[in-house]
Amino acid sequence: MSASPSLVTFSAVVTRLRAAGCVFAEDEARLILSAGHVPAEIDAMVDRRAAGLPLEHVLGWADFRGLRISIDAGVFVPRRRTEFLVEQAVPLARYGAVVVDLCCGSGALGAALASASASGGVELYAADIDPVAVRCARRNVAAAGGTVYEGDLYEPLPAALRGRVDVLLANVPYVPTEEVGLLPPEARVHEARVALDGGADGLDVLRRVTAGAGGWLTPGGSLLFETSGRQASTAMGIVAEGGLEPRLAESDSLDATVIIGTRPSASQPVPDGL
Numbered sequence: 001m002s003a004s005p006s007l008v009t010f011s012a013v014v015t016r017l018r019a020a021g022c023v024f025a026e027d028e029a030r031l032i033l034s035a036g037h038v039p040a041e042i043d044a045m046v047d048r049r050a051a052g053l054p055l056e057h058v059l060g061w062a063d064f065r066g067l068r069i070s071i072d073a074g075v076f077v078p079r080r081r082t083e084f085l086v087e088q089a090v091p092l093a094r095y096g097a098v099v100v101d102l103c104c105g106s107g108a109l110g111a112a113l114a115s116a117s118a119s120g121g122v123e124l125y126a127a128d129i130d131p132v133a134v135r136c137a138r139r140n141v142a143a144a145g146g147t148v149y150e151g152d153l154y155e156p157l158p159a160a161l162r163g164r165v166d167v168l169l170a171n172v173p174y175v176p177t178e179e180v181g182l183l184p185p186e187a188r189v190h191e192a193r194v195a196l197d198g199g200a201d202g203l204d205v206l207r208r209v210t211a212g213a214g215g216w217l218t219p220g221g222s223l224l225f226e227t228s229g230r231q232a233s234t235a236m237g238i239v240a241e242g243g244l245e246p247r248l249a250e251s252d253s254l255d256a257t258v259i260i261g262t263r264p265s266a267s268q269p270v271p272d273g274l
């Protein structure tokens with residue numbers, strides 16, 4: 001139930017958020033109170049959060065590796081664990097590196113990698129099939145001078161990038177179809193299905209990304225993606241079948257599993273596997 005707009009003191013907001021089941025009610029109250037300009041706006045934000053919207057959709061932004069990433073309604077909220085994927089990519093993004101953020105969602109990964117690269121001099125491209133995500137990503141990668149394309153996987157990328165990509169970030173959907181219904185409502189209800197559903201074993205999109213990666217990576221360039229721990233050995237096999245050398249990186253503290261597939265330095269261009 002909505003409170004009177006005058007009841008937007010810290011403790012009143014905490015009480016409403018806690019009653020709605022928000023575990024970090026104090027932290028969320030602080031963020032909402034600092035984001036809302038007038039009591040009626042704060043009141044409406046608390047209502048939306050209490051109704052189950054992800055906090056990031058209520059605020060309109062998410063913190064990702066210290067960057068404020070703009071998040072529109074329905075767009076996948078970048079997860080804390082995915083910061084580990086970007087961490088693995090940082091040493092691979094030398095000055096002038098060509099970086100592609102495939103399945104970019106809000107564009108958080110590419111924006112964070114561009115901002116973390118010591119020289120700041122990466123050439124950034126991103127793409128997503130969802131027009132709502134593309135619109136959001138365009139705002140987030142603008143600071144890095146990046147370009148965002150709309151379409152299915154590699155299809156919208158300029159052909160001139162073929163064989164030139166040093167770092168291919170691809171946080172694809174990897175939830176098995178049968179498990180989408182088990183996700184918390186914040187994801188299941190408020191994020192697009194296309195952002196979550198990875199097919200029967202969760203690895204369908206990844207198979208397509210891996211099949212095409214060799215044609216876009218430069219020799220020595222790397223594809224980086226996330227899986228669950230359970231999917232990791234199958235995913236390593238898929239990467240090897242795609243002609244890339246797989247390597248596993250794990251973070252216990254972030255509960256993150258990242259696979260890095262590197263195109264051998266001496267390899268011939270791989271035909272487009274899409």
Ligand SMILES: C[S@@+](CC[C@H](N)C(=O)[O-])C[C@H]1O[C@@H](n2cnc3c(N)ncnc32)[C@H](O)[C@@H]1O
Nearest residue numbers: 076078103104105128129130152153171173195
């Ligand atoms: C798990 S979300 C990740 C978003 C972002 N990379 C992140 O980590 O915050 C997966 C994204 O893949 C996009 N996607 C799914 N299938 C796609 C396809 N065939 N081509 C391009 N993008 C796709 C979805 O729209 C969604 O934005």
